[in-house]
Amino acid sequence: MADLILGAVVGELLAAVIEATKQAINFKSSLDNLKTTLIAIQPFFDEIEKLNKLLDARKEETGMFIDRLKEGKNLVLKCSTIKSWNVYKKIRYNKKLTDLDSSLLRFFQIDVQALMARDSKKILVGVNDNDQKLDRILSILKNGVGGSRYSNGVSGSCTVPGVPHFIVGLDVPLQELKVMLLKDEVSVVVLSAPGGCGKTTLAKMLGRDDEIKAIYGANIFFVNVSKTPNIKVMVQKLFQHQGCHQLPEFQSDDDAINQLENFLEQKGHDRILLVLDDVWPGSESLIQDFKFQIPGYKILVTSRSELTGFDSTYRLKLLNDQDAITLFRHLAFPQDGTSNVPDDLVNEVVKGCGGFPLALTVVARSLYKKHEVIWRSTVKKWSEGQSIFDSNTELLKRLQTSLDALEEMPIVKECYVDLGSFPEDQRIPASALKDMWVEMYNLDEDGMDTLVNLIELSNRNLANLVLTRKDSSEVDDYCNEQFVTQHDLLRELAIYQSNRAPIEQRTRLIMDISGNNHPRGWIEQISQPIHAHLLSISTDETFSSSCYDLQVPEVKILILNFRTGNFTLPQFLERMDRLKVLIITNYGFSPAELNDFLLLGYLSNLKRIRLEHVSIPSLSTSVLELRNLRKISLIMCEIAKAFENCTMELPHLWPNLEHMDIDCCYDLFELPAGLCNLIHLRKLNITYCHELRALPEGFGNLTNLEVLRLHSCTKLYDLPESIGSLQKLRFLDMSDCLRLGKLPTRMDKLCGLRTLHMRGCRGLEELPTSVMDLKQLKDVICDEETAYLWEPYESYLVNLKINVLKEDINLNWLHNFHP
Template sequence: MADVALGVVFDRLLKAVLDFKDKTIYFKSILKKLESRLRSIEPTVREIVSLDRVLNNPEAEMKMLTDWLIEAEELVHKCSKIQWWNCFAKVSHSTKLQKLDDKLRDFFETGMQVVQARDSKKMLVTVNKIDEKLDRMYSFVGSCGAPGVPEFIVGLEEPLQELKTRLLRDDGQVIVLSAPGGCGKTTLAKMLCHDVQIKEKFMDNIFFVTVSKTPILRVIVQNMFRHKSDTVPEFQNDDDALNQLEILLKQIQTIQSSPILLVLDDVWTESESLIHNFKFQIPGYKILVTSRSEFPGFNSTYKLELLSDQDAMALFRHSAFPQGGSMSVPEDLVHKIVRGCRRFPLALIVVGKSLCGEPEVIWRDTLEQWSEGQSVLDSNNVLLTRLKTSIDALDNRYSIKECFMDLGSFPEDQRIPAMTLMDIWVELYNLDEGGIHAVANIHKLASRNLVNRVFTREDANEIDGLNEHFVMQHDLLRELAIHLSSREPIEQRQRLIMDIRGYDFPEWFVEPIQPFHARLLSISTDETFSSRWGSMLPPEVEVLILNFRTRNYSLPKFMEKMDQLKVLIITNYGFCPAELSNFQLLGFLSSLKRIRLEHVSISFLSETTLQLTNLRKISLIMCQIGETFKNCTFEFAHMFPNLVEINIHCCSDLVELPDRLCDIICLKKLSITKCHGLDALPERLGRLTNLEVLRLHSCTGLKGLPESVVSLHKLRILDISDCLNISELPIRIGELRGLETLNMRGCEMHQLPPSVKDLGDLKDVICDEETVNLWEPFKIHLNNARITVLKEDKNLNWLSGLYH
């Protein structure tokens, strides 16, 4: 196929040019020009190759481009064999090389525009699939791409130059960037990865790996493979993983003729051996380590100093006085607060945000708390003490302080889905069912820099599009959340957070275990966990969060005693979907209202006879559900008689929905998003007469809506955005007289049915530039409708972080 050959031929040509360029005098000028041309078009060629693998698109233009590259490669080899005395051949072949260079220039300046215009819709399919792939990568194993940097940075220009100089010098493979937590180590490492000189040297061979406290070597290697290769091999053990990684890196270095940079971010003292594991004898291969430790075993260590007084003041003012000035706060008070933050960037940002807009008395109270030393914390005492005052300063309306402490329930350096937080907070703190207050709490925490918001889809509605919204938290702030949750004795804590490695349970976990009164229980286990659960007594737990990394996971037997449990969150952070066992324990959970399953197989549903009478919402995220739904024999209405919301996201093997799903008459929200394999909806969909929201965003294989959809007279929101194969609306769409919002952006429609004029309650139509004109004839009938045109904006570089 042309797309496979294109990448191979391009690499062969570039290698041939580089090999011959410095060995010739006569062709040196034209070969330098051709090398420059190839370097300039390389990113586009790489994009074409990766996109065409998904598009399966052997277009004539790509075949032509491949043929030119083959011709150029053959020509370079012929040039290398021309004898010095053969002037005629030199002139002739030089002219041919010039013509090929001109062809490439013209193609990428003009021809590619035609290709891109013709394939724009196909490209959108690809981007959606890449979005899905990124969802999987970032949700479970992270990405090896260098994250973005904060918008406002001070005091790191000189450290950047010094670190860059050390990295570009060929005097050692490993450089350790060391500083206490919250000093900006990660920010500096990100800046380095985006530096022009570093990018020129290492090209796209930069891997950025967040290691954290409990690294899993095989997962890191799998992630590095995923970053650079279409296939991710199975590894027998850690040695096999490292051997295959070394082979991959050597291939990259050979083919692309540029060195490799590996950034190991946030390496803890006990993980020093991990650094040694990634040392390979590869020319130009460098490793940058960021850590709170110095690792004396490595000769080159750069200690990042705290900010200068001037830079500390500038950073604080940016957070505390975003509009400039110091308002009514005396200047000496500002200086005292800045000095109290001890020049730690994280403290300056968070404390500054917490005091922004506050009266002078709050500023003085903060200083008094610091001087009294109210908080004695386990580690990073000064910094965490300062940060704690920012939590104390929060207005606790809608239990926002409690919400902050709940964030410690999730693994370090992982994205936390906003939808998960909403499910927890709605039930624990009686926030509104619609999620408005939960989203407001996320905004408040983000405005104080206590979390960092992440959007994978910029146009997603903040309430209904929560599948596209996440938060991330600095590890020091996570430590603070856990500390604040752990001040009382075990039996009195409101939330109990357990991190288990192998069978290494917390010290207090000694049987017989006394009953505890926590409302939230979070248990995180690693890939070596044996699933041997103790006999806990958690009768008052309302939220259970299970985070794990194994392929097979047995639900803890003590769940049968959780008759107060309302929310169950099960997340597999491993590389492959997990099989769950003991799922029958859910039959004991008489109060259960919400289930969220991520990255698991739901084959157990086909064998269960459970009846969850109080369950109101089920979310299946990146799960394997296709076979279970295809061979469906169970009665949904019997199993979930009071279910009002179903959320299915990024389930790539979903091809069809079971007809029996349409028997859940009380269902109000059905959201199926980024399920590209889904090609049809049940004709019985119209039986869901209480349905208010039908969201089908980015189901690119879906060919249309069933005619019965017009029977959904209570439907308020219909989202078919980026359903590229939906080319028309049902003829009787006008019978949906309660419809208020229609999102049809990214749908390739050429006309609308006349009945759209009857959509009298329509308030919002969201479309794109290609379909907005279709609504022109109906505006006279739709007086209340606002038509919003959204331009395509697929921005995948959405990761940016707080100071680390």
């Protein structure tokens, strides 16, 4: 009766969730996710019952799971009692609901699937023996002892190839991929990862999995797809695999597809799985050609890209540290996994491979049976800046194919190489990339082109795009709160591309400096001009920034990455009269003091400056006059000193400033009044400044302001009445301003306002009646607790759309605090 009890308990939990969804609106998002999971997994427990009946077996394994379901029911009932004002309990219990959902999925994906697979094997054990014998007979009849080549030149088979005898790290992905593939509503699954990550191996494991074979039987077809696929040849191989000695002649690709569809339809109710291995970007139409409306027919695609337009994508992750070491030791020391090479040295080599199975395989084979001194020499070369690709042409060749696919997209390829300008293991702000690419490649200012390029790189698994806020993709800035991460080996590949030309001919000069160990050839090169357009210098805690100088007269983009508490700007800044973009980032624990800050005054053509995690000295000198400056970004900076005793008017220092970002600056208590005189300012973003209490009354002087973000300024208690003077303001974001108690009575004067974000403004109890005159207002983005405030005014605002977003408990903003 264990399974009947299990089914009843699942039903009880589902009923409790459905009822709680109606009452506990604070947990609606989490409860909806939990309901979806329960509905999805419930039918599979019926399959367990069927298998148990066939085996006359009892299930004791599910007892612990029944207890977990009962605990879950109690948790759901408890959530119904949490009040909306109790923020801390809401966060805690949302977390508990998320954990419950994850544990259900985990149990289903691993334990339940394992139970079903085990029982299926027991049932099919006799059948499998007969199938194997029959397969051998059919193979001899079809191909002969030595194989066969048909007269039309088609050779080979669509049988699932064998898998390596030693595999690590793919057991969990196999179970997760099966769950995704076996969903009734899914017809195509794309298995995606960079080259050399094990996609094909995982696809082979799936095709040879006992549970999958029990479902699809002999109807699993494995087809390799080339960069320039030939549909007619692919279809002929499928016919050949089914034992057709007289292969049909196809008049065209369409004819081949049509005949294949008719052939597969003749299989009646048999389920069919087609694996298309190594599909290249741009071949989405080929997959569409093989999609047939046949019940039980599914396609699994492996690709280095996340192909768009299909049901589901499974992104295969790299190996974790333990699995990477296990694989490497097996390949480097095949006898028993042990050797005389010290463990710390082995671990250093493994770390340099970054979890890439291909890299681990290639490097392990290159060091197999080598003396310890060769191992140490390899690590030493890597630490001195020599690329892993210099001595591993096979690895380079395999990964290079991903870049070759970008030949028809030269700007996207250049953008990929630019990612190597930032330190490894760090998030790269999309807004910083936008600043670079607007000047380098003439991309648009709103960030759409930048985001499109990043999505393309992410889809091709050359980078990972991270969104830290669900409602951040507003029309005016597509890069707002978007970040990019990149695997170390892919970053090294980007740097390798930059370094292939002689140093004096490179368009980028990317230097990682440890201590004062300058890159090879440094001393010889600093005495002559370098013609690069982009210069990136990354240093560590022990670097002395006063010990180098360069001649870089043509550099337009300068990126300085460091980790020290005290950083001296390089002297060569005073000779960089072509510099347009300056990005200075401190990745240390505390804001860094910048020495020789006045050198910035020499950058007469500077258009954009981004300072992150630094302490900015006073701006009280005219030496910092930057007449061409268009944008300044201050991220996690100490800025109080910058505006103290400032005798110079900011409009005189930065007369053409149009865009200002102030993010996570914890010592910003009040916006300096002098900023209100920057009359050309069009965009002002003040976000996550939790100590900001007020805006100056002179704020209304910013008459050209079009975009104002005040997101997560949690202590901001009101907005000045003068804000009504901002008649060009079209976008206002005051979301998560928790203490904002009222809006200006002159809201009706914001005649250009089209979009208003006010999610999380829990202090607002009413809106001024003047909002009924905001005739241009089209979108209000809010939550359930603030949506009701607009009900009295909706009849006056006929074009207004109230967008109620689910609660978004998201701590991804913590990315700003560098480790």
